[in-house]
Amino acid sequence: MSTSSTRKTALFKTLEELCEDFLREDLTEENFSKEISSVKLLLQNREKNFGKYLDSQKEILKEQLYEFRLIFSEAVKEYKEALNIIEQFFVDKEKKHIEEGLLKAASADKKVIYIQKTIDRKKSEEQEENLITTRKPVDTAIRIAQNIYIQSHIQSPYTIFTPKKPASSVAVTDDSKKKIVEDFVDVPIFDRLSLKDLEEIAPMVVCKKFSENSILFKENDSSKDVFIIRSGRVSIRKTIEMGADKKEEEELIIVGKGTVLGEMACIDEQRRSATAVAILGDVEAYIISPGNFMTLLEKFPSISIIMNKIFCHRVRETNERLIKYLQAQVLKIE
Known part of the structure; x- marks a missing residue:
């Protein structure tokens, strides 16, 4: 059930491993529930820190800062929806909720990775531009x-x-x-x-x-x-x-x-x-x-x-x- 994304955030990797461990029965339902609650807290922390990180990159993102804030907000919303879907398992015991939630989280993670890749690329281009300019x-x-x-x-x-x-x-x-x-x-x-x-x-x-x-x-x-x-x-x-x-x-x-x-x-x-x-x-x-x-x-x-x-x-x-x-x-x- 592992997603095929080549690059993933630490948050998504944690969630993915938890879901896979539980589906393989390497994790009890009680512990799985506790771990999902921990992921929710982790998401809240990442939401706060990544927002500050985006603001710190305003010189790199320039006019794109507003758009990337929107993308990140959408990603956080999707992450929260994904966790809510996964928690439906504890209500009706249908494992399909775990798979559906993980797919939703993968979609959210893709947005965050896109932002990170864009910032990395822009930084690299800026450094390259400075070198080229001298020549x-x-x-x-x-x-x-x-x-x-x-x-x-x-x-x-x-x-x-x-x-x-x-x-x-x-x-x-x-x-x-x-x-x-x-x-x-x-x-x-x-x-x-x-x-x-x-x-x-x-x-x-x-x-x-x-x-x-x-x-x-x-x-x-x-x-x-x-x-x-x-x-x-x-x-x-x-x-x-x-x-x-x-x-x-x-x-x-x-x-x-x-x-x-x-x-x-x-x-x-x-x-x-x-x-x-x-x-x-x-x-x-x-x-x-x-x-x-x-x-x-x-x-x-x-x-x-x-x-x-x-x-x-x-x-x-x-x-x-x-x-x-x-x-x-x-x-x-x-």
Whole structure:
């Protein structure tokens, strides 16, 4: 029953070993119950300490800190649910609860491991970047500029507008249409639209589920669909030239619910600038065809106005981040 994950946290290893020992009858039910209670206390301690650890890594995670806090909170919630499922065994003596709980815990553990791996990778990249800068500052600046450009064209600027329409006032009879309207109330680019406008938009979108590790769109693809993330998380990745015949795919950022992806390719009719991959579980996304999206921009000028403000914000952010980086490199060289 052992899970196949190559890397596990100490917490999960402890829980996994306890469950396996009990199922092999190497542990009495009474002792198993006591050990599960101990794991609960251990989880509380890890929740507190790991939260502090994340805060200590804010210079590494930067704008991703908030997203990783959310991921960790979800992982803790899943861990607690897993332990509750396992404890159902003590009620009805069904061993299936232990297996189900362990699978739930494995899902939670995967999120924590993802955070740890990302922090380790970012630290390694930062060290490597510092070494490269002393030898090839121009090449490094170009590489960083590419990353800054892609990141600033995908992430936080959408959050500069806060939706104000209450979802509770949605009154649509068709259930699927109602769900779309309720979801779109919280999408920043639709902030200035009325509920009636959102009802009109609803038939223009299709909801699709992507399994973990599925690709929503790939860098250099000619596809032009626009995606609005309904649930789950998406990793945005960019292929970076590392030298002659050497390329590496780097994860630039993780985005979640409410994020709009792919609008750049739709508007400027160029190829995709990055790859989008479903991670940490399944992803649900609303898809708008390029024709329908352009119709929305023409019919609802407020969408265009908000997107123009977002693009302006992105350009300013890109310039500021690039200038700060180049200034830092000049100081290092001097």
